[in-house]
Amino acid sequence: MSTVDPAIVTTGGHGHADDHGHGHGHHGSFISTYVFSTDHKMIGKQFLITTLLMLMVGGALALGVRWQLAFRWEAMPIFGQLFPAQGGQIPPEFYTMLVTMHASVMIFLVIIPILAGAFGNFLIPLMIGADDMAFPILNMLSYWFMWPAIFCFGMSFLQAGYGAAGGWTSYPLLSALPEAAPGSGSAQTWWLFGLTFVGFSSMMGSINYMTTIINMRAPGMTLFRMPLTIWAMFITAILQSFALPVLTAAGFMLVADRMLGTCFFIPSGIVVNDTDPTVGGGQPLLWQHLFWFYSHPAVYIMLLPAMGMVSDMLACMSRKPIFGYKPMVYSMAAIAGLGFIVWGHHMFTSGMNPALGMTFMVSTVMIALPSAVKVFNWIGTMWGGRLVFNTVMLNCIAFVSMFIVGGLSGIFMAAVPVDIYIHDTYFIVAHFHYVLFGATLFGCFAGIVFWFPKMYGRLMNEKLGKLHFFLTFIGFNGTFFPMHLLGVSGMPRRYADPYLHPYLEHLLPMNQFMTCCAILMGFSQFILLFNFFYSRKFGPKCGRNPWNANGLEWTAPSPPGHGNFESVPICHRGPYEYSDPKHSEDFWLQTDPPAKRGDGPATVAAH
Amino acid sequence: MKRFWCLFFMIWPVLALYVCWIAPQMGWWFPFNGPTGMKAASPLGERIDDLFYMILYITTATFVGTQIALGYVLFKGAAATDEGNTEKAWYSHGSHNLEVIWTIVPACVLLFIALYQMDVWAQYRVKDSFPSETKQGAIAEVTARQFEWRIRYPGLGPDGKPLPLMPEPQPTDLYTVNDLHAVVGKAVMIILETQDVQHSFFLPELRVKQDAVPGLDIPVWFKASKSGDYTLLCAELCGWGHYKMKARMVAETEDKYLEFLQKLTKSQNYDGVPETPAEGAPVASAAE
Structure with a gap:
């Protein structure tokens, strides 16, 4: 195997890492390799x-x-x-x-x-x-x-x-x-x-x-x-x-x-x-319609990939097949489909036709359904598993736990009359931070740790990873959970000085507490960065499949050379065949040929 | 260590619930400084609060249920890797029956939530469902601008009653800035406009919010259930001074309201010659 890349973007590299070493003989210049x-x-x-x-x-x-x-x-x-x-x-x-x-x-x-x-x-x-x-x-x-x-x-x-x-x-x-x-x-x-x-x-x-x-x-x-x-x-x-x-x-x-x-x-x-x-x-409402026609689906663009990644990591770290593979696929498709007809819920108080408010409310409330199905399936995936409590798993559990909050607070805003009051208050700020940070970013943190070995051939430091998770999780909840209460208190967002209004004066101490938590959370990210760059150079080397996972990517070298696989992989089964009683190990690579007739392609990942 | 993490994931929901539980006593709940305290200051606002609580109960139950389920699978999953426990994980690809149940049940609950809201929304926003009192016409035109609220009332007629509000400004019209007056206990309608960028008319104590959109005249109605001063502020980012669009909405009895309009007329018609030297300073801040 080649050494780990000395630099990624532009700095400090000097060409020796071009040697990917498994026969492809791909030698490029520094510019064509790293830039x-x-x-x-x-x-x-x-x-x-x-x-x-x-x-x-x-x-x-x-x-x-x-x-x-x-x-x-x-x-x-x-x-x-x-x-x-x-x-x-x-x-x-x-x-x-x-x-x-x-x-x-x-x-x-x-x-x-x-x-x-x-x-x-x-x-x-x-x-x-x-x-x-x-x-x-x-x-x-x-x-x-x-x-x-x-x-x-x-x-x-x-x-x-x-x-x-x-x-x-x-x-x-x-x-x-x-x-x-x-x-x-x-x-x-x-x-x-x-x-x-x-x-x-x-x-x-x-x-x-x-x-x-x-x-x-x-x-x-x-x-x-x-x-x-x-x-x-x-x-x-x-x-x-x-x-x-x-x-x-x-x-x-x-x-x-x-x-x-x-x-x-x-x-x-x-x-x-x-x-x-x-x-x-012209009409400014036209912008709102056009903007949210993109930006509401964009919310799912910012969430669905994390959902997918977490599903993979949860199954692996629970040593169990994903619970309800096909419902998971269908619910993602449903979220995407419904995602196109809910943009108006950003505009309930905008003065658009009130009849639209009702239709957008129904579609918006219904989009909570596939989200709920996904949450139940994630919990189902962990149910009866042999859970591995490593950094990846902790971030994934946080994803599920935070997404529950973000999903439930969404229902308040989907209900138009309630939205009249909480629209453009800190309630919405709490909601989307629970979804975008609590869910997506924790999912990304898990993903970084999980696929880091495949990226650099080394493992990230587990202690630092857990410390980062611990501090981020506490800082995150300390910052964003009280925002729900600020929202209910009627504190509007984007106010440089909310305390100018007497009914918000008493919220100052709470905001100070939140800021302390935010500072804690912000500075904990340096742990992640340190861990990332330190482990890239000094992390313990690992083989192809450090997590005993099933996916095709784990059959490639770590890190894979140009062209990824030594030979074309052939896929024999679904990606979630963990702990199959017919198999000796608790994982079963997708590329492993079936042991005997009948237990290969038939055992796909769902029924 | 694994049990520590299980506990860790169970402590925060408990903390979250506790914080929500004590929130009303700590003042972290609905605004309480207004004349009606924490209760919404309008009948529609009370219904909005009821809907809020209904959703809160349903979501809290779901939250507790899912977090307990999560805690259960975590502790069970942690125990499965205890020493001496070599049994493989449960090899299951899911359960069709469970999928059906946890699709249909939330679907029904969600549909119920959606349909249950329609009525209040219609009353608030659909013009045909507005209370009959608002059919007499708007009491004022509220024009938002950076960074204040300009209010135009119709002048008083010869009979001492307000004239109807005309779409175009009239010589008899009365003007205030950041001071909206309305009769208490009566549904009143205003016409909301903006002179420049988008703003939003927000009466937190009455749970009323409506954006003021450039180019649109939007009718907004509300009914204050108790007399007193209420907060009026802007809820849509409108520039650097967004936070300081501070105004008040005064709900008062019909007599006081007329008295206010009379005073306003007097100060607006004030020609600079004091009738008696002692008095005659403008009472209300008149603009333009």
């Missing part, structure tokens, strides 16, 4: 490291928000040095910028690319037994289109207003009229360009994933023998490719409104900041 690589594994790792760094950026922005909510108008230590305002204070326009850019970075540069970009890229060919993606160059471009996006978002910080400040939803007219806010000028334009580049990147990825999964599965890898991760990636790619054009079009319309003088979203007679009245003829 403009077309190898799906390298692209996946590039995505992973980029998104982990962006996670720290997004986290720093979040800490700015939390600081202001706990210690308003006080100079912020450490991060305050970076702030332009005097003495590190957070002025209100800066606060709205922090809120906006925190969400934008986390959603567009962390969650979506870490799931589809990092795990999708790394896992899809390995798990279906392909040697690479269907379109390797397109795949490379999908990563390199992230950088213009990062550049545009970065440029946004350097404009007047120090960044877009119209919320990540960028509702017009705040985002359409440059005079509307300090951050609505060129900062907003850069933000919109950044969004467009993220879209390009995702679209290239999605086309690739769909094509690869449909066409490049190994012999014997039927659709219903695919691991749930692959099902999730497949469904996500479909969602992405259908929903994304709408957002891209809407983004261009908004850019046109801002730069070319069109009025898609601008009604007539609007006076902002004493400017001349707008000519108009």
Whole structure:
């Protein structure tokens, strides 16, 4: 086996790690191996490291928000040095910028690319037994289109207003009229360009994933023998490719409104900041419809891959087949299908036709059903298993436990009358953080530890992993659980100083507690980063299959060379044949030929 | 160590439930500073709270149930790997019957939740279902702008009663900023507009929220059940000063309301010549 790569993105490498050592004889230059690589594994790792760094950026922005909510108008230590305002204070326009850019970075540069970009890229060919993606160059471009996006978002910080400040939803007219806010000028334009580049990147990825999964599965890898991760990636790619054009079009319309003088979203007679009245003829609600037509499915784009990955890891760490494989697949498909007809629940109080409120409520409430089925199946998977309580498993259990909270709090907001009150309060902030952080990010943490051996041929440190999990879990719940109560108390979101309103004054101590927890959580991520980079170099070396898992990826060397497998793997059974009484071991690789006639292809993963 | 983790995953739901349990006493629950205390200050708001509690009970039961199930499988799964326990894990691919049960039961519960909400929503938002009192027309036009609420009342007629509110501003109209007055115990309707970006009209104590959308005139009705001052604020990000769109909604008796309008008329028609030097300073902050 080759040594572990000395560097991933750009720094410090010197070519010796090109030797992948199992006969493919692939020797590329440093640039073609580490920078403009077309190898799906390298692209996946590039995505992973980029998104982990962006996670720290997004986290720093979040800490700015939390600081202001706990210690308003006080100079912020450490991060305050970076702030332009005097003495590190957070002025209100800066606060709205922090809120906006925190969400934008986390959603567009962390969650979506870490799931589809990092795990999708790394896992899809390995798990279906392909040697690479269907379109390797397109795949490379999908990563390199992230950088213009990062550049545009970065440029946004350097404009007047120090960044877009119209919320990540960028509702017009705040985002359409440059005079509307300090951050609505060129900062907003850069933000919109950044969004467009993220879209390009995702679209290239999605086309690739769909094509690869449909066409490049190994012999014997039927659709219903695919691991749930692959099902999730497949469904996500479909969602992405259908929903994304709408957002891209809407983004261009908004850019046109801002730069070319069109009025898609601008009604007539609007006076902002004493400017001349707008000519108009447009409707801002149109943006909301178009935006959420993408961004609601995007919520599932940000969740489904994690669901798939956690299903795989839970089965492995419970040493048990997944409970209800087909219901799991169908419920993911149902979430995706219903996901397209629920976007209006973001707009219950927007003034759209109230009859729509009722229809969107029914579809929204019904989408809780496949989610519930998945939760029951995850618990069913652990039921009667021989659980391995390692870092992977702990993060997976946290995923299930947190997703229950996020799912249940969603029902409150799906109910329109209740939503009238809790809409745009901290209740919604609690809800989506439980789903996006509590579920997705814990799922990603588990995924990193689980597939790290396959990425680098070494195991991550278990003690550090558990410590990271422990602190993150406590910090997470301490930060976000009280947000439910803030929401019920009627504290609106995106307020730079909620305590200006007497009915919110008494919530200050609670916010201070939450900020302390957030700081704890933020700084615990350094443990993850340290563990990641330390283990890459010094972690204990492992063989092909350190977890005794079944998937095709575990039959490849760790790390796999160019082309992944020494020979074409042949898939004989489903991915979840753990603890089969007919088999001597408690796992049964998908590639193991059937022992005798009859117990091979017949024992597929579901009935 | 594995039992520690099982316990760890069981402690937090207990803590969460405990925090929710003590929340009302600690003031971490519905706003309580208003005239009606923690109770919603409008009949519709009370119904919204009832629906909230209904969902809360259902979700709490589900939460407790799933967390207990999770705890059970965790402890059982931990015991399965105890020393001397060599039995393999339960080889099961699932249960068709269980899948059917846990699909149909939540489906029925969820459908019930959805259908049960329709009525309140219709009353709140569907114009045909508005209370009959609102059919007489709106009492005021509320125009949001960065970062204040401008309120236009119709002037008083010769009979001392308010004139109907016209869509276009009239010479007799009365104006206030950040000070909305309404008659208590009566359903009143306002027309919500915005002069610039999107805002949202939020009366937390009355559980009323409606976005003010550029280009739309949206009718909003509410009924304060007790007289007093209520909070009015903005709930949709509208720029840097979003947090400071602080205003009040005063619910008062009909007499007091008319008195307020008379005072407003007087201060608005004030021509600068004091009738008696001692008094005559403007009573309400008049804009434009």
